[in-house]
Amino acid sequence: MATVATALMTAEEFGELPSNGLLEELIRGVPVAMNMPYPRHGELCFRVGYLLQRFLDDHRIGRVITNDSGVITERDPDTVRGPDVAFYSFDRVPRGPLPRRGYLSVVPEVVFEVRSPTDRWPDILVKIGEYLQAGVTAVVVLDSQTEELHAYFTGEEAPQILRGDQALQLPPPLNGWRVVVRQFFE
Numbered sequence: 001m002a003t004v005a006t007a008l009m010t011a012e013e014f015g016e017l018p019s020n021g022l023l024e025e026l027i028r029g030v031p032v033a034m035n036m037p038y039p040r041h042g043e044l045c046f047r048v049g050y051l052l053q054r055f056l057d058d059h060r061i062g063r064v065i066t067n068d069s070g071v072i073t074e075r076d077p078d079t080v081r082g083p084d085v086a087f088y089s090f091d092r093v094p095r096g097p098l099p100r101r102g103y104l105s106v107v108p109e110v111v112f113e114v115r116s117p118t119d120r121w122p123d124i125l126v127k128i129g130e131y132l133q134a135g136v137t138a139v140v141v142l143d144s145q146t147e148e149l150h151a152y153f154t155g156e157e158a159p160q161i162l163r164g165d166q167a168l169q170l171p172p173p174l175n176g177w178r179v180v181v182r183q184f185f186e
Contacts, residue, residue, distance in 0.1 A: 006030075011078040011103055015070065023068065029077030035118050044114045044142055045084040047184055052087060055177045062089035062109075062173065070103045071111070073130040081127060085112035089173045107134045110170055115143045128152050138170050147185045 008029025023034045049066045056062060068082030086108035093104060111131050115124060128139045132154055141150040141159075149168055151160040162168060162181045169178050 008077045011070070011072045011075075011080045014078070014080055015101070015103055023082075025082055026078055026080040028074070028079055035116070037114075037116050040144055041084075041114050041116045044144055044184065045112075047186070048085045048112045048114075048142065051179055051183065052085065052177065055174075059176060060090075062087055062091075063093070065108070071107055071131075071134075072103050072105075073107070073134040079130060081130065083108070083111040083131075084114050086110065087174060091173070107131070107136050109136065110138045110140065110174060111136050112140045112142065115141055115145070117145060140168065140170075142184055144185075147182070149181045149184065 009026060009031065010029070011026060014026040014031060017031070023036060024031045025034060026032070045066060049064050052064050056064065065086045065088065066084065068084065069086065070080045070082055071086065073079045073081050080103065087110040088104070088106070088108045092106045092109065098104070113124065113127065115121075124141060128141070131139045132152060137154045139152045141152075143150065147163065149162045151162065151168060151170075153160075153171065164182055165180055167178050167180050168184075169175065
């Protein structure tokens with residue numbers, strides 16, 4: 001039986017696809033559909049963005065991006081992931097409006113992912129590895145089932161697992177932002 005070779009898509013081609021109504025990421029040149037998250041997922045994503053934006057309102061050091069906005073984590077073949085929440089410092093992406101089209105040429109400093117009941121840890125760990133390999137300095141996973149927070153940092157082998165009244169602290173430029181874990185899940 002003959003197989004048909006399919007051309008791999010670039011990040012730029014993926015970004016220009018007309019909407020098909022599905023939530024997708026580009027994984028090594030191939031669009032992959034994802035489940036539509038439950039409302040709790042959206043609530044937790046908003047909570048992260050809100051808590052982070054409150055800090056940034058007083059410390060004008062960067063911007064928050066949400067809603068699965070594409071981040072290129074690999075090239076040739078291209079991978080475009082959609083983090084739930086991301087922080088870009090003004091050092092990486094200068095102040096001012098973002099481009100209306102196209103993905104940014106740099107990765108964020110910090111990425112937040114919310115683990116939904118349908119998400120599998122092996123898949124999340126692959127995504128975390130891609131982010132860190134691409135230059136993200138911290139990846140924080142909020143586990144909606146256990147109400148734990150798993151924080152992965154560049155250069156560290158094991159994550160910090162935080163819960164309850166323990167506080168998340170991030171590296172510069174967000175080193176002044178301190179949030180007690182239970183605040184994310186309220």
